[in-house]
Amino acid sequence: MSTLTQNDIAIATRAAENFTRLYYSTYDSPTRIDDLPNFYRPNSALTWNGRPFEGVEGVRELVSGIPTSKHEVQSFDCHPIPGSQPPSLLVTASGTVIHGKGPAGNPAKTPRGVVDGHPRVFSQTFVLAPDPNAPPTKSGEVAKYYITADAFRFVG
Amino acid sequence: MSQPTFSSPTPAPGSRAIAASALRRAGLIDQDAKMRDVSEKPGRKAGVKQSTRTRTHPHKPRAIDLVTGKDQHGAKSLNARIAAGDPATSRLVKSTAARGRRNAISLNGAPGSGKVIELWKEWVNRRWNKEAKFLNLERMHEDEFLKRHRLTCPSSPDGAREAQVVFKIASKLEPPVETISLAHNDLASGRIMSTLAHFMPKLANLSLEGNKLGGWKEIEYISGKRGRLEQLRELVLIGNPMRDLEIKNDRVQQYKSDIARRFPSLEMLDGEPVVRVAFDAPTPSASTSARHHTLLTSFAWNVEPSFIAGVDGTIVSNFFVRFFPLFDNQRGALLDAYAPDATFSFSANTGIPPRARIEGIHVSKDFPNQRKLEWAPWLSGGLGGSRNIGRLTGGMQQLTQSLHLGSEQAVKAMADLPSTKHDVTGSPEQFSVDAFPIRQGESTNLLVTVHGQFAELPSEGIRSFDRSFVLAIAPEGSRAKQNGWDVVILSDQLVVRAYSSYEAWRPGPIRVQAGDLLPSPGLQQALAPLPEPQRALMQDLILRTRLNLQFAEDCLKNNEWDLERALANYEQVKANLPGDAYLPQDAFLP
Numbered sequence A: 001m002s003t004l005t006q007n008d009i010a011i012a013t014r015a016a017e018n019f020t021r022l023y024y025s026t027y028d029s030p031t032r033i034d035d036l037p038n039f040y041r042p043n044s045a046l047t048w049n050g051r052p053f054e055g056v057e058g059v060r061e062l063v064s065g066i067p068t069s070k071h072e073v074q075s076f077d078c079h080p081i082p083g084s085q086p087p088s089l090l091v092t093a094s095g096t097v098i099h100g101k102g103p104a105g106n107p108a109k110t111p112r113g114v115v116d117g118h119p120r121v122f123s124q125t126f127v128l129a130p131d132p133n134a135p136p137t138k139s140g141e142v143a144k145y146y147i148t149a150d151a152f153r154f155v156g
Numbered sequence B: 001m002s003q004p005t006f007s008s009p010t011p012a013p014g015s016r017a018i019a020a021s022a023l024r025r026a027g028l029i030d031q032d033a034k035m036r037d038v039s040e041k042p043g044r045k046a047g048v049k050q051s052t053r054t055r056t057h058p059h060k061p062r063a064i065d066l067v068t069g070k071d072q073h074g075a076k077s078l079n080a081r082i083a084a085g086d087p088a089t090s091r092l093v094k095s096t097a098a099r100g101r102r103n104a105i106s107l108n109g110a111p112g113s114g115k116v117i118e119l120w121k122e123w124v125n126r127r128w129n130k131e132a133k134f135l136n137l138e139r140m141h142e143d144e145f146l147k148r149h150r151l152t153c154p155s156s157p158d159g160a161r162e163a164q165v166v167f168k169i170a171s172k173l174e175p176p177v178e179t180i181s182l183a184h185n186d187l188a189s190g191r192i193m194s195t196l197a198h199f200m201p202k203l204a205n206l207s208l209e210g211n212k213l214g215g216w217k218e219i220e221y222i223s224g225k226r227g228r229l230e231q232l233r234e235l236v237l238i239g240n241p242m243r244d245l246e247i248k249n250d251r252v253q254q255y256k257s258d259i260a261r262r263f264p265s266l267e268m269l270d271g272e273p274v275v276r277v278a279f280d281a282p283t284p285s286a287s288t289s290a291r292h293h294t295l296l297t298s299f300a301w302n303v304e305p306s307f308i309a310g311v312d313g314t315i316v317s318n319f320f321v322r323f324f325p326l327f328d329n330q331r332g333a334l335l336d337a338y339a340p341d342a343t344f345s346f347s348a349n350t351g352i353p354p355r356a357r358i359e360g361i362h363v364s365k366d367f368p369n370q371r372k373l374e375w376a377p378w379l380s381g382g383l384g385g386s387r388n389i390g391r392l393t394g395g396m397q398q399l400t401q402s403l404h405l406g407s408e409q410a411v412k413a414m415a416d417l418p419s420t421k422h423d424v425t426g427s428p429e430q431f432s433v434d435a436f437p438i439r440q441g442e443s444t445n446l447l448v449t450v451h452g453q454f455a456e457l458p459s460e461g462i463r464s465f466d467r468s469f470v471l472a473i474a475p476e477g478s479r480a481k482q483n484g485w486d487v488v489i490l491s492d493q494l495v496v497r498a499y500s501s502y503e504a505w506r507p508g509p510i511r512v513q514a515g516d517l518l519p520s521p522g523l524q525q526a527l528a529p530l531p532e533p534q535r536a537l538m539q540d541l542i543l544r545t546r547l548n549l550q551f552a553e554d555c556l557k558n559n560e561w562d563l564e565r566a567l568a569n570y571e572q573v574k575a576n577l578p579g580d581a582y583l584p585q586d587a588f589l590p
Helices: A006-027 A032-039 A055-064 B015-025 B063-068 B078-083 B087-098 B113-126 B144-148 B160-171 B241-248 B252-262 B284-288 B313-329 B331-337 B354-359 B376-380 B395-401 B407-415 B521-527 B534-545 B549-558 B563-576
Strands: A040-048 A051-054 A069-081 A088-099 A120-130 A141-154 B134-136 B179-181 B205-207 B234-236 B276-278 B338-349 B419-421 B432-440 B443-457 B461-473 B487-498
Touching: A006 A032, A006 A069, A006 A088, A006 A120, A006 B252, A006 B276, A006 B395, A032 A040, A032 A055, A040 A055, A040 B432, A051 A055, A069 B338, A069 B487, A088 B338, A088 B461, A088 B487, A120 B354, A120 B432, A120 B443, A120 B461, A120 B487, A141 B432, A141 B443, B113 B144, B113 B160, B241 B252, B252 B395, B313 B331, B313 B419, B313 B432, B313 B443, B331 B338, B331 B407, B338 B376, B338 B407, B521 B534, B534 B549, B534 B563, B549 B563
Parallel strands: A040 A141, A141 B276, B134 B179, B179 B205, B205 B234, B338 B487
Antiparallel strands: A040 A051, A069 A088, A088 A120, A120 A141, B419 B443, B432 B443, B443 B461, B461 B487
16 A cells, blocks of 8 residues: 655646646647647557547547647646556546637627537546656656546537 | 956956957947946956947937037027927927836837936846856845946836846847846845746746745746746745745745746756656647648547446446445445545536536526535535645645545545435436546556536535546455445546536537538448548548538549648639539538
8 A cells, every 4th residue: 555645746736737738738739730649658548529549649640630729727636546656647627628710710690599619618537657668857857657548528 | 347246257258359249249239339347357346437328329319418408409408499399309308208107118219218228238238147148137236337327226116117127138138048146136025027027938047045035926926827937947045035934834845846836847946856747748849840730620520429448337337326326325335435545536617618608507497406506615615625726725735635545534525525416327318438447557447437417415406527536446355345346446536517418428420610511420421431531531521512422532632632732622623513523411410
């Protein structure tokens, strides 16, 4: 049974903050198709609205089929998952996402109650794991982490 | 520069000449102005002459000359010239008056301010170590040059404008400033730094050593929403009360964490490395060489039903059928289901869901109790409150309190949350589950994410929730196994949100903008045999043009599957296309 120290929690929290910020800004950038796969490894497993993809190539295929996006993260949380050292991290994020041009991209005569084009609520869960093959590159770095599991859904 | 009052390092021999020519090239000083400077001899006071630092523009009258009467256009007094309506004079008078309360700093501004700017430029230049890319702004209140020229010290309480001038000048230095020291300036407020992030966003190293910064508020000027040093690598806060207090109260770790959270790029704090976790995030140089990709305007993928893989589906459903009724009626009994070292936390996403709002769910008759719901029990209940990391204000303490370690703590916290009613036996479309195995070190565990809704008691208002579990197979002889659980919970994260309809995960194609065509099941079936990415490109092109499969494929093939070129090609030829190049109406969903 491994006990979590305050230091573990502090490092995990900072990792979650950095990760969330980096991940969604990469997702929303024009270079998404080239840059987002770097967060994953060949053995990464992910689902997008229930459709499974695998590995770096799977991510590339997935994001090639998604229109431009703009995410706004409204809440995120992170734990170290007990059972391994350095620990894997469970991260959940939720917020809203606009795909395409948002409400402004709707035709001029779109009636008021139509939801299309408006932001959707999303929920995404990640498991971040230390990469055993990558040694830390700079002083102070505990480990290089990557996304080993990822489940995304539109929820609203 | 070896004057005792300047603490900038002595430049290498010949470097002054190099610095001077660099500044000239950079346009910061005139071609014909010589760099006035202190003598090399140590211990001597500066011998800069008073009156020779101004630019001379023979064709432009200078305000100061007008005021002193030494006008080149003639010796008429200022009043006389205003009375005569002299255009040059009136322009100058206007601008002098207007300059009084202006906030904007113009380096090439109205004549008269030019002299002061030149002084600042010279001063910045004296404190600039070009070789080390280091701008030394230490001990400014002791600076002889500032005193002699009666320049307001930037570190004084009314020196905000002067600080802005200094940073603006610094932002134009070449090579760009990497390091700034504001040490030993008696700074009690961080306000002096309010424009620092604006003028020098790429600043790498900052020292605030030996000041009087008392609290986190003072750091907000460089770590808040208005201005953030995004690339700060090193920060020194030694000798400030805010740091000394934390050390005295035995909160060093918290202090380090709180700083590191505000400056994600930080590598060194107070001379020690910052411990952190790294990701393979894109670096600017890597991204700029990327190929140009045309993004689709439609989704290549549909929403699919619940996905369960690598595990028998009944294990997952058995778990839920037992877990949720206990969560509703007898949270204490869940003690058996959590591993002894399990982790649990919950957070409230209090954002208003846009689509639900447009649909008027929260005010509709079908949801009569929504207005009775309150966020307070979720935000501060549960023995530690909502753990929305991005919104926490209580620092390390709140982060620790809101993370419940061990099965006992987890269940205790849950007992302090509002009562709930999950309708697990009702219509299954209310819930969406994605579950698949994950490797964790040597073992294989199960990631299970469930999205759904519950009624909150006693109000009976409806909430939406997302819950993520990491489950392990319950070992033989474990408490969980003995109590009939096939799986044991290692981690549990709950997010509670304002209600959104489960229509969000109804399977089918996804619309981007209102009025977009969606493919009918028949069309999707026809496209299904194609390999990716051709299938996705075909679907996108067809949805935009209504071309049938043959024409769409030809169009893409002839343009080497480059979507942008294919669309341009289509635009060129569409006038000549026959009617049967297109799909009938029923190939699309309304």
